[in-house]
Amino acid sequence: MKIGIVGIGLIGASLGWDFRQMGHHVIGVSRQHSTCTTAEREEICDRASCNLASLQDTEIIFICTPIAAIIPTIEQLIPHLHPDTIITDAGSVKEAIVDRSTELWANFVGGHPMAGNSQSGIAAFEKRLFADRPYVLTPTSKTSPIALERVAELVRSLNSILYYATPEQHDLAVAWISHLPIMVSASLISACLHEADPTILDFAKKFASTGFRDTSRVGGGNPEMGMMMAEYNREAILRSLYQYRDRLDTVIGSIETQAWTEIKDLLSTNQSVRNDFLDSKDV
Amino acid sequence: MKIGIVGIGLIGASLGWDFRQMGHHVIGVSRQHSTCTTAEREEICDRASCNLASLQDTEIIFICTPIAAIIPTIEQLIPHLHPDTIITDAGSVKEAIVDRSTELWANFVGGHPMAGNSQSGIAAFEKRLFADRPYVLTPTSKTSPIALERVAELVRSLNSILYYATPEQHDLAVAWISHLPIMVSASLISACLHEADPTILDFAKKFASTGFRDTSRVGGGNPEMGMMMAEYNREAILRSLYQYRDRLDTVIGSIETQAWTEIKDLLSTNQSVRNDFLDSKDV
Numbered sequence: 001m002k003i004g005i006v007g008i009g010l011i012g013a014s015l016g017w018d019f020r021q022m023g024h025h026v027i028g029v030s031r032q033h034s035t036c037t038t039a040e041r042e043e044i045c046d047r048a049s050c051n052l053a054s055l056q057d058t059e060i061i062f063i064c065t066p067i068a069a070i071i072p073t074i075e076q077l078i079p080h081l082h083p084d085t086i087i088t089d090a091g092s093v094k095e096a097i098v099d100r101s102t103e104l105w106a107n108f109v110g111g112h113p114m115a116g117n118s119q120s121g122i123a124a125f126e127k128r129l130f131a132d133r134p135y136v137l138t139p140t141s142k143t144s145p146i147a148l149e150r151v152a153e154l155v156r157s158l159n160s161i162l163y164y165a166t167p168e169q170h171d172l173a174v175a176w177i178s179h180l181p182i183m184v185s186a187s188l189i190s191a192c193l194h195e196a197d198p199t200i201l202d203f204a205k206k207f208a209s210t211g212f213r214d215t216s217r218v219g220g221g222n223p224e225m226g227m228m229m230a231e232y233n234r235e236a237i238l239r240s241l242y243q244y245r246d247r248l249d250t251v252i253g254s255i256e257t258q259a260w261t262e263i264k265d266l267l268s269t270n271q272s273v274r275n276d277f278l279d280s281k282d283v
Numbered sequence: 284m285k286i287g288i289v290g291i292g293l294i295g296a297s298l299g300w301d302f303r304q305m306g307h308h309v310i311g312v313s314r315q316h317s318t319c320t321t322a323e324r325e326e327i328c329d330r331a332s333c334n335l336a337s338l339q340d341t342e343i344i345f346i347c348t349p350i351a352a353i354i355p356t357i358e359q360l361i362p363h364l365h366p367d368t369i370i371t372d373a374g375s376v377k378e379a380i381v382d383r384s385t386e387l388w389a390n391f392v393g394g395h396p397m398a399g400n401s402q403s404g405i406a407a408f409e410k411r412l413f414a415d416r417p418y419v420l421t422p423t424s425k426t427s428p429i430a431l432e433r434v435a436e437l438v439r440s441l442n443s444i445l446y447y448a449t450p451e452q453h454d455l456a457v458a459w460i461s462h463l464p465i466m467v468s469a470s471l472i473s474a475c476l477h478e479a480d481p482t483i484l485d486f487a488k489k490f491a492s493t494g495f496r497d498t499s500r501v502g503g504g505n506p507e508m509g510m511m512m513a514e515y516n517r518e519a520i521l522r523s524l525y526q527y528r529d530r531l532d533t534v535i536g537s538i539e540t541q542a543w544t545e546i547k548d549l550l551s552t553n554q555s556v557r558n559d560f561l562d563s564k565d566v
Binding site: 116133134136169170172174176177178181184187192193194195199203204205206207209211213214215216217218220223227230231237238240242243244246247250258260263264266268269270271273274276 | 464
C-alpha cells in the first residue's frame with residue numbers, strides 16, 4: 001500500500017518505520033528539509049520532501065503534525081488528492097479535529113495512537129512503538145465504514161490494542177488520565193516555587209527525591225503541547241479539574257478536622273484501584 | 284562502636300548492614316521474632332532480639348520504627364540506658380518528635396535519612412542505601428553538641444549528604460516535596476474514580492499510560508504512612524495545600540478565560556526550574 005505521512009516527528013517517524021518494515025511504500029512530508037534527509041537515510045520513508053503534492057498517489061495519509069496544524073494541513077492537501085484517498089490523524093484531542101475534518105474530507109477517520117516516550121522529533125523514533133499500546137479510532141455517524149475498516153486494518157498490523165470511541169468519549173477519557181495530570185503536576189511545581197522563605201525553598205530543592213520527581217514529571221514537560229491540550233480539550237479538562245478541586249477540598253477538609261481515618265480510607269482505596277489503570281499494559 | 288537499632292525494616296536493616304560492614308557491633312531489636320532471625324542470618328545485625336534491654340551497653344541507638352512508635356520506644360528504653368547513650372531517630376517528621384524526645388532524653392538527636400525504595404520491611408533492605416542521599420540532622424538549642432557530632436560522624440561514614448536544619452525547617456521543606464505530592468496524587472486517583480459515566484471511566488482505565496502512572500504513584504502508596512505524615516506534619520502540609528489550591532485555582536482561571544499564554548508561561552517556567560529539584564541527586 002502507498003502510505004503518506006505528514007509530520008515526521010516521534011509518532012510519524014515511528015509509524016513510517018513500522019509500515020516500511022511490513023512492505024508498504026511510505027512517502028513522508030516535513031516542513032524541514034533536514035528532517036526529510038534523515039527520514040530517507042534512516043529508512044523511515046522511501047521518499048520524503050517538503051511538498052504535500054508528493055502525496056497525490058497515496059491511498060492513506062497519516063497526519064502526525066501538532067494539533068493546531070492538522071486542519072490547515074488537510075485544507076492544503078485537498079487540491080492534490082483523489083477523492084477516495086483516506087486521511088487519518090494522530091492528534092491527542094479528537095472532537096475539535098474530527099468534526100471539522102470530516103466536513104472537509106468525506107474519507108476522514110480520527111485516530112490517536114497512545115504511545116510515545118519523553119522525547120519528541122524524528123531522532124526520538126522507536127521501532128514497534130505502537131505494539132501493545134492503545135490506538136483509538138473515533139468514528140462518527142458521518143465516517144465512511146470502508147475508510148474506517150482500512151485504517152483499522154493498518155492499526156491492527158502495528159499490533160496495537162485497537163479501541164473505538166466517539167470523539168467525545170475519547171476526549172473525556174484522556175482529560176482524566178493525560179491532560180488533568182499535566183495541570184495537577186504543573187500546579188505542584190508552581191506551588192513549591194511560591195514558598196516565600198528562601199531557606200525552606202532551598203531545603204525543598206535539596207531534599208526532593210523520587211516522590212517529587214514522579215509527581216512533577218508531566219507538569220515539567222513540553223509547554224507547547226500542554227497548552228495545546230488545554231486549548232483543544234478545554235471543556236473536558238475543566239470538567240476534570242472541577243472534580244479534582246472537589247476531591248482536593250475533601251482531602252484538605254479531612255486534614256483540617258483531623259479525620260485521619262478518612263485520609264487512610266482514601267489512600268487505601270487508591271492503593272487497591274490504581275492497578276486498574278495500569279494492569280495489562282507495559283507502562 | 285556498639286550501635287543499637289530499634290525497628291529492623293527497610294531503613295533499620297540498611298543502616299545495620301552498612302554499620303556492620305564498617306566494623307561496628309550492631310544489636311537489633313524488632314517486635315517480631317522472625318525479623319530478628321532474618322537480621323542475624325542476613326548479617327544485618329550481630330545479634331537481634333525482641334528485648335529492648337539488650338541495648339543497655341550500646342553507645343548510639345537508631346530508632347527506625349514508624350513515627351507513632353518513636354516516643355513510646357524512647358520511654359520504654361530509658362530504664363535500661365546509661366545517661367550518656369545517644370538516641371537518634373529516622374522519622375520523616377521532626378518537630379513532633381524532637382521536642383518531646385529531647386525532654387525525655389538529653390542526648391537525643393533528631394535525624395531523617397532521606398532514602399528508600401518502593402518497598403518496606405527487612406526484605407527490602409539495600410546495601411549502601413544512604414550513599415549520596417540527603418541525611419538531615421535537626422538539632423535545637425537544647426541538643427548536646429557532642430551527641431550531635433557523634434551522630435554526624437556516623438552519617439558521614441555512610442557517604443550521605445549531611446544537612447542541618449531546624450525541625451521546623453525540615454518539616455516545612457518535606458511538606459513541599461514529600462507530603463504535598465502524596466495528597467496531590469491521591470486526589471488525582473480519587474477524582475478519576477468520581478467519573479459518573481462508567482464508559483468514560485472504563486476508557487480512562489484502558490488509555491492510562493506513563494503520565495497517569497507517574498503522577499498517581501505516591502497517591503497509591505502505603506496508606507498508613509501517608510496518614511501518619513498528614514497527622515504528624517499537619518500544619519506544614521496544610522500550609523502547602525493552601526498554596527497548592529491557590530495555584531490550581533490560577534490554572535483553572537487561565538483555562539476558563541482562555542488565557543493560553545498564561546498556561547504556556549507556567550509550563551515553561553516549570554520546565555526550566557524542575558531540574559533545580561532533581562540535579563546532583565541520583566533520582
